[in-house]
Amino acid sequence: MPTLLVIPTGIGCALGGYAGDALPAARLLAAASGCLITHPNVMNGAALYWTDPRIHYVEGSALDRFARGAIGLRPVRRQRVGLLLDAGIEDDLRWRHLQVAEGCRASLGLEIGPVVTTEAPLDVSLSQGASGASWGQLGCPEALLRAGQQLKAAGATAIAVVARFPDDSGSAALAAYRQGSGVDALAGAEAVISHLLSRELGLPCAHAPALSALPLDPALDPRAAGEELGYTFLACVLVGLSRAPDLVPLVPGSSECRGFQAPAADLLQIGEVGAVVAPAGALGGSAVLACAERGIPLIAVHNPCVLEVSAEALGLPVLKAGCYAAAAGLLVALREGISPAALQRPLARLV
Amino acid sequence: MSRSAVRLQPVTLRLQRVPGPLTPQIERALAIHGDPLRWAITAVEPGEEQQLTGSVLLIEAVVLV
Numbered sequence: 065m066p067t068l069l070v071i072p073t074g075i076g077c078a079l080g081g082y083a084g085d086a087l088p089a090a091r092l093l094a095a096a097s098g099c100l101i102t103h104p105n106v107m108n109g110a111a112l113y114w115t116d117p118r119i120h121y122v123e124g125s126a127l128d129r130f131a132r133g134a135i136g137l138r139p140v141r142r143q144r145v146g147l148l149l150d151a152g153i154e155d156d157l158r159w160r161h162l163q164v165a166e167g168c169r170a171s172l173g174l175e176i177g178p179v180v181t182t183e184a185p186l187d188v189s190l191s192q193g194a195s196g197a198s199w200g201q202l203g204c205p206e207a208l209l210r211a212g213q214q215l216k217a218a219g220a221t222a223i224a225v226v227a228r229f230p231d232d233s234g235s236a237a238l239a240a241y242r243q244g245s246g247v248d249a250l251a252g253a254e255a256v257i258s259h260l261l262s263r264e265l266g267l268p269c270a271h272a273p274a275l276s277a278l279p280l281d282p283a284l285d286p287r288a289a290g291e292e293l294g295y296t297f298l299a300c301v302l303v304g305l306s307r308a309p310d311l312v313p314l315v316p317g318s319s320e321c322r323g324f325q326a327p328a329a330d331l332l333q334i335g336e337v338g339a340v341v342a343p344a345g346a347l348g349g350s351a352v353l354a355c356a357e358r359g360i361p362l363i364a365v366h367n368p369c370v371l372e373v374s375a376e377a378l379g380l381p382v383l384k385a386g387c388y389a390a391a392a393g394l395l396v397a398l399r400e401g402i403s404p405a406a407l408q409r410p411l412a413r414l415v
Numbered sequence: 416m417s418r419s420a421v422r423l424q425p426v427t428l429r430l431q432r433v434p435g436p437l438t439p440q441i442e443r444a445l446a447i448h449g450d451p452l453r454w455a456i457t458a459v460e461p462g463e464e465q466q467l468t469g470s471v472l473l474i475e476a477v478v479l480v
Contacts, residue, residue, distance in 0.1 A: 124453070195475060199477065201423055256452065371457055373457065373459055377459035377470070378456070
């Protein structure tokens with residue numbers, strides 16, 4: 065039963081608020097559903113990653129379009145992952161990223177290339193919304209898009225982007241994050257970059273920030289440890305994109321219909337999705353609302369974050385789960401045609 | 416790529432909810448500011464007597480202009 069798992073980025077979710085710390089939950093839900101569609105924030109653990117043929121790695125804006133019925137997902141054996149590097153990355157850090165790409169070719173057998181550097185620094189800046197969610201800006205979006213177009217023209221079928229992010233090694237926010245509280249300050253800007261590129265090019269895309277290495281912190285929260293194993297966040301992105309599904313436009317006449325193709329048997333579409341799983345306080349995103357408006361069962365999981373956009377606040381019918389293990393149980397029930405209400409007591413009379 | 420110049424603009428808006436699906440309401444409100452790239456409802460202020468209609472949604476977004 066195809067299932068969407070959404071854990072929005074940059075809102076400080078207790079589970080999923082760090083790089084890749086929702087991976088165990090994703091693996092569990094993939095096993096429970098048999099087919100999980102989720103986004104890089106869930107799957108990317110910097111130097112850590114996990115591959116599972118039941119999990120489809122779909123960038124956030126593509127996930128939104130999938131949920132709206134504008135695109136379908138076509139599984140592939142492999143993607144040719146073009147590497148897009150920000151001209152603002154210093155030479156030594158650039159070499160570190162190139163060597164990760166070489167390592168993924170040599171040790172994992174991934175098809176990577178070509179490599180294109182933007183004509184100007186992307187000039188990434190970070191910000192925080194009124195809600196406390198992280199957001200960000202890109203000073204030179206056209207340079208990003210031109211480099212992406214070059215990669216697509218050169219045969220890349222997916223794009224890994226590495227942008228230089230501002231170092232804030234002395235900030236209180238970073239110190240709090242490393243010790244297990246607060247919000248991932250980078251996540252909002254990362255999402256803007258990958259959304260822009262994926263939407264404009266129609267290719268699977270994902271982003272890794274380029275940052276200077278941080279000094280050792282013995283008090284590091286276990287959820288942040290995956291982010292400090294190496295010099296880059298790139299390996300997980302390359303692995304995720306290497307088997308990300310193709311994004312196939314479905315709506316003739318829309319701006320997304322360039323290269324429109326008739327649906328094929330192996331094309332996964334929103335009408336086949338049997339459930340969507342999201343944090344109980346973060347139900348106001350585009351993909352979750354689109355699914356709810358289609359009547360797809362929504363499982364709201366207790367997963368505290370900085371938002372309080374709940375089912376009650378929005379008037380959405382949901383199945384409540386106290387944790388992701390409980391959500392997995394609900395998925396199995398839905399998959400097997402067991403009414404979740406029959407699993408609860410008291411069981412109300414029909415009349 | 417049809418755009419000759421792309422600029423990203425952060426937008427925060429308050430939207431009073433009316434009956435009907437939320438997504439079209441939000442997209443219509445954001446379209447006034449540009450082409451929505453990424454958005455989310457980040458807070459909800461309840462309407463009178465806790466009614467959904469009339470509640471105010473805080474939307475945070477980035478649009479293309």
